[in-house]
Amino acid sequence: MKHSQEPLLIIGNKNYSSWSLRAWLLLKAFDIDFDEQLIELLHPSSKKILDEHAPTGKVPVLVYGQGDDKVTVWDTLAIAIHANDYLTDIDIWTGLSKSDADTTDDNSHRINSVYCQSIVAEMHSGLMGIRSEMPMNIRATANIQPSGECLSDIARIEDIFADCLKSRSTDSYLFGQFTAADAFFAPVILRLQTYADASGIKLQPMTKQYCDAMLNNPHIQTWRNAALTETRIIEEDEAGQIVSLVGALAE
Known part of the structure; x- marks a missing residue:
């Protein structure tokens, strides 16, 4: 599903970050276009991006929009629910078209x-x-x-x-x-x-x-x-x- 601005998914190291994999794979599997930004888990270099976008200081977090229209979704289950409600024409719980x-x-x-x-x-x-x-x-x-x-x-x-x-x-x-x-x-x-x-x-x-x-x-x-x-x-x-x-x- 296309959007005026691609959602950005912020994720951690792919070798270790199981929760990042869940969100990333879900978006991929349901044909949701997005950009990804990988940060280093438990590293000082990640602090700025987490402070800007992640209320819990954890990945994954999905963001899109600007200013008062900015959407921020943290926690993998919340990302899944949001994606199902707004970002895909496929029902994520059955794999069928809605x-x-x-x-x-x-x-x-x-x-x-x-x-x-x-x-x-x-x-x-x-x-x-x-x-x-x-x-x-x-x-x-x-x-x-x-x-x-x-x-x-x-x-x-x-x-x-x-x-x-x-x-x-x-x-x-x-x-x-x-x-x-x-x-x-x-x-x-x-x-x-x-x-x-x-x-x-x-x-x-x-x-x-x-x-x-x-x-x-x-x-x-x-x-x-x-x-x-x-x-x-x-x-x-x-x-x-x-x-x-x-x-x-x-x-």
């Missing part, structure tokens, strides 16, 4: 929409074990010793994937079409790629199938390729014993 969704009486669309919203909210507010013990680190393969909380989170995530995918094709997204749920769980897929095999965590076949589908998504590949060119190491976002590295730091 005109198609509005003219159908098929109750499955409503059920899928509510389910999608629920698991997005669950990801946004919970699953702290996997998020704290498996920070996104795209360039690395690393071994960790996962806690019971982390393993419980992985089991819950696998249950979600299995429930969504049980009647779908082998290369499907969670609801068939790409939805906000896929954007919100994308960093989980990259976390599992970094830590699961190296840590002896056995994943269900359907989880591996969905991971493959997501890793083949061209937007995720674009993000990953950019992440692999980064060279900054942020110790706060490094976890476990590094087994191997790919990208610029491996050379």
Whole structure:
């Protein structure tokens, strides 16, 4: 969807910033034109841009317009809701065009929409074990010793994937079409790629199938390729014993 001024999405380091990936991927997936500005996480050089645009001092933040008409949207869930309301003709909860969704009486669309919203909210507010013990680190393969909380989170995530995918094709997204749920769980897929095999965590076949589908998504590949060119190491976002590295730091 075109606008008089392209929205600007301010994001952090692509190797580490899972919340930035969620917002960036959602805008890409739903054909929303935007400019991006990457800042260095936890670095003094980022202070000026964050002070100007981000009320919480965190990324991602989406801004467009000038003066009294300036729109500022912070927090990934708020960005998703705003994008759905104002920036795209596709319903992000079902992956269908809004005109198609509005003219159908098929109750499955409503059920899928509510389910999608629920698991997005669950990801946004919970699953702290996997998020704290498996920070996104795209360039690395690393071994960790996962806690019971982390393993419980992985089991819950696998249950979600299995429930969504049980009647779908082998290369499907969670609801068939790409939805906000896929954007919100994308960093989980990259976390599992970094830590699961190296840590002896056995994943269900359907989880591996969905991971493959997501890793083949061209937007995720674009993000990953950019992440692999980064060279900054942020110790706060490094976890476990590094087994191997790919990208610029491996050379």
